[in-house]
Amino acid sequence: MKSLKRMKIAPLLISIVFAGCAGSSGQNVIGTVDSGLATVGRTAQTGRAVIEAGKAAAAGVPVTQTGLTNALVNQLGVSPQQALGGAGAIFQAAKVKMAPEAFSSLSQTVPGVSDMLAAAPQVSQPLSGATSVLGGVGSTVNTMTSLAASFQRLNLSPSMVNQFIPVVVDYVRNTGGPMSATLFQSALTAP
Structure with a gap:
């Protein structure tokens, strides 16, 4: 060659x-x-x-996701399927907290969001009753608990959530722009 x-x-x-x-x-x-x-x-x-x-x-990873998948695999040492599923779980968590129009706009500017969402493990909302008792804090706890459960289903430590988020946010920033990244990150961290 x-x-x-x-x-x-x-x-x-x-x-x-x-x-x-x-x-x-x-x-x-x-x-x-x-x-x-x-x-x-x-x-x-x-x-x-x-x-x-x-x-x-x-490896069964959609071609549209090679940039994000490669970044997660190279930076965090996870498999391509774990990278895709973990990113999908993070996008799912943001989707739940974003206005439908905002998430639709994000998914149009960031390639392959639908593929990532499809790869995310399905988990129930573990603390749905606690959200009303705890207010905004409960919503954030609920998001992180749901992400931890998704990561466990991917055979990843729940602590990996905090390592995935910055890489995924950088990907959104690079593909969708700084405004999309700010909206995306605030959906993950805001109460």
Whole structure:
């Protein structure tokens, strides 16, 4: 595979050098080489993305989720299915607390939310009666208890919830923008 890449890249580099040498100044050569190297770099990034998408698809993870799934797998050492299910549980918790229009807008700006929601384990609301007694605090406790139960069903420690949330919020920020991230995070932490 490496020799095949070299065979494809070598003619490109040779043509770049010859084209640059035909120019009248050394700056043209450097600019041409820089441009060629940038093209090679973009091609390598595209190839890596295709390979990662193939790995994710083989693991049963929807291709739209490879960015978030890879971030969770690499940063937290969880499996792709645990990453997808945990992210889905977090999106589910936010969905419960957000206005339907706000969550709909979020799900349109963040790719693959529906896939993540589908991968989330289904758990009942464990403290539904306590919410009215405790007020807003009960709602937050209820959210965290529900997330802990979801994570246990994924064979993850409930303490992983606090490690997942910042990664998922960063993903929302990078794909949906800072306003979406702020709304999303406040839904998870606000009473």
